[in-house]
Amino acid sequence: MPAVSFQHVFKSYPGPKGELQALKGVSFDIQPGEFFGLLGPNGAGKTTLISVLAGLARASSGTVCVHGHDVVTDFATARRHLGVVPQELVFDPFFTVREALRIQSGYFGLRRNDDWIDELLTQLGLADKADANMRRLSGGMKRRVLVAQALVHRPPVIVLDEPTAGVDVELRQTLWQFIGRLNREGHTVLLTTHYLEEAEALCHRIAMLKAGQIVALDRTTSLLSGTASTMLSFKLDGELPSALSEQARWIGRIVQIKAHDAREVEQILVLLRQAGCKVEDLEIGRADLEDVFLEIMQADTYPGAFVRRPEIAGVSR
Ligand SMILES: Nc1ncnc2c1ncn2[C@@H]1O[C@H](COP(=O)(O)OP(=O)(O)OP(=O)(O)O)[C@@H](O)[C@H]1O
Numbered sequence: 001m002p003a004v005s006f007q008h009v010f011k012s013y014p015g016p017k018g019e020l021q022a023l024k025g026v027s028f029d030i031q032p033g034e035f036f037g038l039l040g041p042n043g044a045g046k047t048t049l050i051s052v053l054a055g056l057a058r059a060s061s062g063t064v065c066v067h068g069h070d071v072v073t074d075f076a077t078a079r080r081h082l083g084v085v086p087q088e089l090v091f092d093p094f095f096t097v098r099e100a101l102r103i104q105s106g107y108f109g110l111r112r113n114d115d116w117i118d119e120l121l122t123q124l125g126l127a128d129k130a131d132a133n134m135r136r137l138s139g140g141m142k143r144r145v146l147v148a149q150a151l152v153h154r155p156p157v158i159v160l161d162e163p164t165a166g167v168d169v170e171l172r173q174t175l176w177q178f179i180g181r182l183n184r185e186g187h188t189v190l191l192t193t194h195y196l197e198e199a200e201a202l203c204h205r206i207a208m209l210k211a212g213q214i215v216a217l218d219r220t221t222s223l224l225s226g227t228a229s230t231m232l233s234f235k236l237d238g239e240l241p242s243a244l245s246e247q248a249r250w251i252g253r254i255v256q257i258k259a260h261d262a263r264e265v266e267q268i269l270v271l272l273r274q275a276g277c278k279v280e281d282l283e284i285g286r287a288d289l290e291d292v293f294l295e296i297m298q299a300d301t302y303p304g305a306f307v308r309r310p311e312i313a314g315v316s317r
């Protein structure tokens with residue numbers, strides 16, 4: 001049984017110009033123990049999908065189950081299986097960190113939970129803030145508390161909606177070590193992030209959402225190898241030959257051009273030489289998830305038809 005199952009999920013919001021379709025038939029499963037990434041540009045529908053999963057928003061149609069429990073008809077059980085770190089910082093300013101965690105434990109009927117609360121505080125670098133009032137914490141500290149709150153009932157499925165937005169390097173590392181440990185211990189993780197190098201390093205499989213639809217879903221390694229795998233990068237002051245300008249990406253003076261294999265690299269270099277381009281600081285590297293992401297998001301329909309069924313795209317790393 002999947003840890004999380006989305007089946008034909010539609011969600012529309014009333015808008016000034018009629019209905020806004022935030023989700024347009026999203027279907028996929030996440031297997032128990034997976035570290036699953038959900039990527040997409042701003043407004044793609046990631047938070048909406050997570051809100052439907054967490055029971056914070058109701059799908060217009062479709063079904064969502066957590067360990068087989070429907071999030072609408074069997075809400076309490078489904079919710080108990082989930083720990084959700086929301087994208088927005090929401091907190092009660094009247095409590096200390098420890099009180100907030102005790103209250104959250106109480107929602108799940110856990111009375112003597114202080115050992116686990118202490119471990120969460122230590123693991124998330126909050127031990128010396130246990131008695132601090134929530135409103136006195138910095139933004140990054142508040143986010144740590146939200147992570148602790150989500151984990152207070154040891155949920156089998158951990159959902160993180162941009163947990164590292166505005167978070168310093170040290171916490172990112174502590175957070176990923178801790179979440180990585182929980183994942184190795186069997187917890188399923190669903191992560192959204194705009195830090196694609198995080199997703200590349202952590203996620204077994206990745207789904208890409210664009211305007212409410214899944215446009216790619218595969219193992220991270222397959223996504224990386226299924227596209228142009230080489231990236232040429234160099235500095236240029238002048239113009240690019242027209243044969244190259246369409247496929248090039250500019251970052252200031254730096255030009256990036258994708259190549260599928262050594263022959264294409266050679267062709268690009270020949271074109272540059274023939275056009276008399278003065279190339280500086282040439283580097284040839286591997287395409288990363290950011291390149292794959294941009295390629296998929298810019299395509300009208302992704303040529304590789306990358307949406308594979310979960311039973312084919314296995315879970316192991
Ligand atoms: N409560 C709401 N009422 C009306 N429209 C909404 C509401 N919540 C989200 N939307 C709209 O739904 C679409 C999807 O928003 P959502 O927050 O799910 O995107 P996202 O992928 O999480 O983006 P981001 O990366 O910026 O967090 C957007 O067009 C957004 O404006």
Ligand SMILES: [Mg+2]
Nearest residue numbers: 046047048087
């Ligand atoms: Mg969001």
